[in-house]
Amino acid sequence: MTAFRRTDPLDVDSLLSAEEIEIRDTVRAFCAEHVTPHIAEWFERGELPTARELAKEMGALGLLGMHLTGYGCAGTSATAYGLACLELEACDSGIRSLVSVQGSLAMYAIWRWGSEEQKTEWLPRMAAGEAIGCFGLTEPDHGSDPGSMRTSARRDGADWVLNGRKMWITNGSIADVAVVWARAEDGVRGFVVPTSAPGFSAPLMHRKLSLRASVTSELVLDDVRLPASAALPEGTGLRAPLSCLNEARYGIVWGATGAGRTALETALDYATTREQFGRPIAGFQLTQAKLADMALEVHKSLLLALHLGRLKDAGNLRHEQVSFGKLNNVREALDVCRTARTILGANGISLEYPVIRHMTNLESVLTYEGTSEMHTLVLGQALTGHPAFR
Template identity: 60%
Template sequence: MESRQSDGRSDVASASDLLDLDSEFSGAELAVRGSVRELVDRRVRPHIAGWFEQARFPVELIPELAALGLLGMHLSGYGCAGRSAVEYGLAMQELEAGDSGIRTFVSVQGSLAMTAISRFGSEQQKADWLPRMAGGEAIGCFGLTEPTAGSDPSSMLTTARLQAGEWVLDGSKRWIGLASIADVAVIWARTEEGIRGFLVPTATPGFRAVPIPQKLSMRASIQCDVTLSGVRLPESAALPQAIGLRAAFACLNEARYGIAWGAVGAARDSFDQALAVALRRTQFGRPIAGFQLTQQKLVDMALGIQKAHLVALRIGRLKDAGRLEPHMISFAKLDNTRVAIEVARTARTVLGGDGVTLEHSPLRHASNLESVRTYEGTDEVHTLVLGERITGLQAFR
């Protein structure tokens, strides 16, 4: 067996890599993974327990994430890194191995807000916002979900109406990541033409974002309630091509893709910590890793991680080839998140009572993953997406 560092992670790969999946990645892909892993080891792991306990997102990390080219890294031009889908996925995997909250920041900034501007914005909007967002100088958020419109965004109540040459927005949004620190919000609202996307500078009068308190999950992250009360914007604030929910869903699919990779990172980190403890903790005269029931847990966890990693790699290669379809993203987001939660929970049992403390990561990961399985489409929604693909019958209504 390869030598492992004190925290249980191999110098090269996790002991869960039973199929040598590392050999499937190019040197460039592994270099991206290595640079993000180094950042997580150096800047996230030593502090994440405190950030989680204090319910604090570490804004001081933003310049370092930007310096690695992670903000909008899958986009090209306007200061974005133009990395491949697989490189992006590996970066998300390493960030979530540190904590879901750190990966979520990069997802909200890049996969949601920056993607909306890049795909659906005017040249002026792209030039105004994307370079600053890629550099971490401006933060974005994505306002789709509402208190009464989560899985069914078509029922949103937020409105935008043209009045004397200005858009006037009224409504509320909930669970909006980064809204209280954002400089610009991509807000989706109902108009006479249907649902459209708008760029709302958060300093605009009438825009208010308040962090949601007392969370039991995603504590090292920011989610907010947003209210829009008579927010007035120029006509140019509308994203010209963001018409209809298909535009919003295109952004969500970018985030869901990253989640499929990120969940593997949370599962792998949970496994690695459980294995490290199992190898060094002695009971009844030998390491608990030497008992059959513990080995069964370790094997089942490793099998789940490998299968989830294969799914992530498959959709990554399909995405880079331009062949990825929405139902494939639902497959990966649904199943990889399920696997990751089960791995994290099982890893906690290997740690015994100590596993309920923030000294170890599995229960923190499991708690975060309860949010991950809910946002960007619940388990139920992705199940019905796949059900429709299999049967040809839509069961949403």
């Protein structure tokens, strides 16, 4: 019988293949060397100054669009991609967002809904980190209801002309290409927009108190003229952008678990060395109760993520199940971080420790790629057969 390990109390490693463990450990080592020593400073400064350099290094590792096939993509399993997301967000949510938006939103949209010309032009460079992508769906007045978007696409001869605004766009200010969704006469359409196009701009958003080590922008489209070939030929209707969001949500199921794991490990280490009343606080019953509850939620979340990964690899993962995972794992990770903060006391609000950084990041993760309310209603409809969105 194997010994009990506090870092893997359910022996989840025994459920992983050697390749999956190697990928996980490679991403963990990359983050430890290239990100962890700097992330608190980047967060405090509210910037990700090495985003393009990190993207190239991640591309060299095969992390960008890693679960896609062809066009320079690694073609790994969905489970391996999930494990990578876990390790990236165990470092910082902003780092995982950089990879998620690149691979699960921008690259996936082109890979799934684009033309062969669009795929060959963009995907190899994006997989290598030589080109950065962003994904423009959310608008200032339309988040959970993308069907009411105001960004428009009208025909002008053979061209398309786009006008509108997108908000809260990760990678926007450093992107080389934007996948933008707009309303045309025949419904919602997707477009591959080079950010060098006249009329396109992406001003950086400031004064964030969450996801600070991440590039967040507004997209402004003022009479952006595109050739007919810029439209995603298969990307019509809301089904297309929602399928991309489902890909990104799947990564969040894993990523949030990583953030919770870091908070738990930090609290465990702190509790065994911090002394009060002449003994480590890990020896007090109330502290042990907190640690036990945190461990339960982190490792149950990991099992849930792994189960969804196996379903996805088998081609059987439904969007309701992704909502199940996103709703549970983000909510529980946020609660774990808040509990860990109490164990650290005043030190819990210091960037000398990662807990408050993860806690504030998860406040954003809770509401992006679908708010907790929307995922609750998705499950409610699946359980009852009655939609309650309106």
